[in-house]
Amino acid sequence: MRRGKEDSEQTRAAIMDAAELAFFAQGFPATSLEQISRAAGVTRGAFYWHFKDKTDLLAALHERSFVPQEQIIKFITEATDDDPLAGLEAAVPCILRSFEEDERQHHMFRIMSDLSIGKDGAEWMAKIHADMRATFCTITTKARDNGILQAELTPEEAAITLMVSFNGVISEWMRSGQAFRLCHFGTSFLSRQIAWLRLRDPGA
Numbered sequence: 001m002r003r004g005k006e007d008s009e010q011t012r013a014a015i016m017d018a019a020e021l022a023f024f025a026q027g028f029p030a031t032s033l034e035q036i037s038r039a040a041g042v043t044r045g046a047f048y049w050h051f052k053d054k055t056d057l058l059a060a061l062h063e064r065s066f067v068p069q070e071q072i073i074k075f076i077t078e079a080t081d082d083d084p085l086a087g088l089e090a091a092v093p094c095i096l097r098s099f100e101e102d103e104r105q106h107h108m109f110r111i112m113s114d115l116s117i118g119k120d121g122a123e124w125m126a127k128i129h130a131d132m133r134a135t136f137c138t139i140t141t142k143a144r145d146n147g148i149l150q151a152e153l154t155p156e157e158a159a160i161t162l163m164v165s166f167n168g169v170i171s172e173w174m175r176s177g178q179a180f181r182l183c184h185f186g187t188s189f190l191s192r193q194i195a196w197l198r199l200r201d202p203g204a
Contacts, residue, residue: 012050014040016064019057024107027114028058028121055124062128065108077138084142089194096183099170109174136162150199158197165193
């Protein structure tokens, strides 16, 4: 029984590994289930035992690669009451270092940046982005409620600023062929962005 479970887990991992490389190399829409199954050395039936379709497989790849950052941000959201911006700033080096050192996350970021991902994939990506924006918005709403968000910004605008800043620095690092040190530069850049979100004189 245990051997059967191990074999099933190995088959699932093989399908995910093959799909990750195929999506990265030729894009999500252009990759067929037949190509993934052949590269993984499994039948189509085995594929459908583990995943209902390509979008389901994409979601599993995202969960495998992006959970660490999301867990860090969600932990900050739930645990940091007095100064959520400081909590986020403290987590930035860990988030960027995790991405910088993990080639699997590089693959997923490139896959998810493919604007031709197709209707099903686009709908799934929209939900992922909406969830992350909501998480950032929880952080910035706490900052506003605690009197540390600058008055000119709504929590929604501040959340968008954070989303653009995080995605922008990672996108440029990827686009440039890793031409700069992501953790070093990104931490400094994002610290300045977070500082800009703060109320200039909280005691005023």
